[in-house]
Amino acid sequence: MTKTKFRYNPKTLSYEKVKRSMGERILRGVIFIAPTIVLSLVFAFFIAYRIDSPKEVALKKELAELKTEYALVQERMGVVNQVAEVIKQRDEELYRTALGAKEFPEELRLMGVGGSDAYSSYKNKSNGELLIQTFSKLDELERKLHAQSLSFKELTNLAKEHQVRLASLPAIQPVNNKELKRMASGYGWRIDPVYGTRKMHWGLDFSAEVGTDVYATGGGVVEVTRVNSWGYGKEIVIDHGFGYKTRYAHLSAFKVKAGDTVKRGDLIGLVGNSGKSTGPHLHYEVEKDGQKVSPINYFHSDLTPEQYEQIVEISKNALKSMD
Numbered sequence: 001m002t003k004t005k006f007r008y009n010p011k012t013l014s015y016e017k018v019k020r021s022m023g024e025r026i027l028r029g030v031i032f033i034a035p036t037i038v039l040s041l042v043f044a045f046f047i048a049y050r051i052d053s054p055k056e057v058a059l060k061k062e063l064a065e066l067k068t069e070y071a072l073v074q075e076r077m078g079v080v081n082q083v084a085e086v087i088k089q090r091d092e093e094l095y096r097t098a099l100g101a102k103e104f105p106e107e108l109r110l111m112g113v114g115g116s117d118a119y120s121s122y123k124n125k126s127n128g129e130l131l132i133q134t135f136s137k138l139d140e141l142e143r144k145l146h147a148q149s150l151s152f153k154e155l156t157n158l159a160k161e162h163q164v165r166l167a168s169l170p171a172i173q174p175v176n177n178k179e180l181k182r183m184a185s186g187y188g189w190r191i192d193p194v195y196g197t198r199k200m201h202w203g204l205d206f207s208a209e210v211g212t213d214v215y216a217t218g219g220g221v222v223e224v225t226r227v228n229s230w231g232y233g234k235e236i237v238i239d240h241g242f243g244y245k246t247r248y249a250h251l252s253a254f255k256v257k258a259g260d261t262v263k264r265g266d267l268i269g270l271v272g273n274s275g276k277s278t279g280p281h282l283h284y285e286v287e288k289d290g291q292k293v294s295p296i297n298y299f300h301s302d303l304t305p306e307q308y309e310q311i312v313e314i315s316k317n318a319l320k321s322m323d
Helices: 022-050 054-099 116-122 128-168 305-317
Strands: 006-009 014-017 183-185 188-191 198-201 204-207 213-215 220-227 234-241 244-254 267-271 281-288 291-293
Touching (some): 054 128, 128 234, 220 244, 234 267
Antiparallel strands (some): 006 014, 183 204, 188 198, 204 281, 213 267, 234 244, 244 267, 244 281
8 A cells, every 4th residue: 555645834834645746656666666677787788798698608619629620630730741841851852863853843842822911811700810820731731732743743754764764775685695605705996807907896796506596685666677798797776765776786587677666585586697707696786875885784684793794804805706
């Protein structure tokens, strides 16, 4: 029950009942509940900005987990980057040296390097600094791996070429001469068996019976199969590529023809006594870049060191050639 309030009237010297208008009643009501409203708003503000909702708690937890994952990604990229550096070092100091390759251009390793503007779009994002660090490391790693792939492609081509070169290089004896005692003459100045004069002997003479197998000393293409009435007699010339050619002379028969492709060890002809020859033998020559060189330096694939020394001595002792 609402209390009745009275006010003293000095004119009538009596207490009169106080009557309030509707506006006054509303105003008094507002004044009464205003502190409660203010306190409620303050409390609501505190709750909204100081105490996270379940959704916000979940988002913050997820964000923290992402930061941890980013840190792990950066750590793993750092390890991969170190591995890339090791591969680069081996590339420069080992692989390229072994294959005789030139140094890989440094400008190709640095290609695609972006400036600071490359990551400007991340600056205004939350965790922007973390994103910039991650993507910059990722771009650096991608650049290194791309450059390394170009380098390895070049080295692969060089290795294939080197493999072909090794298969083409004259590297064995042209006849099966295991005893190594039947070499009649070596490379160098010798006495001509017909004219008795001193002349340069450009190859090696292997004494063997007519019909003895003659083998290609390296892979290549048969350039010439020719019959001369004098000089080399029946001869074969093989072009091995890479500046190398070999000649097999005084044959009795051909087992190949011009244009044939041969491999090291393939049968190409038979020992004979054709042309300017004083007895059955094979005259063998090696050319490098158009210059005739000593074949004795190209028997490394089928001789032991002891056998090689022996055949060198035999070639030196023969003072008279057979052609």
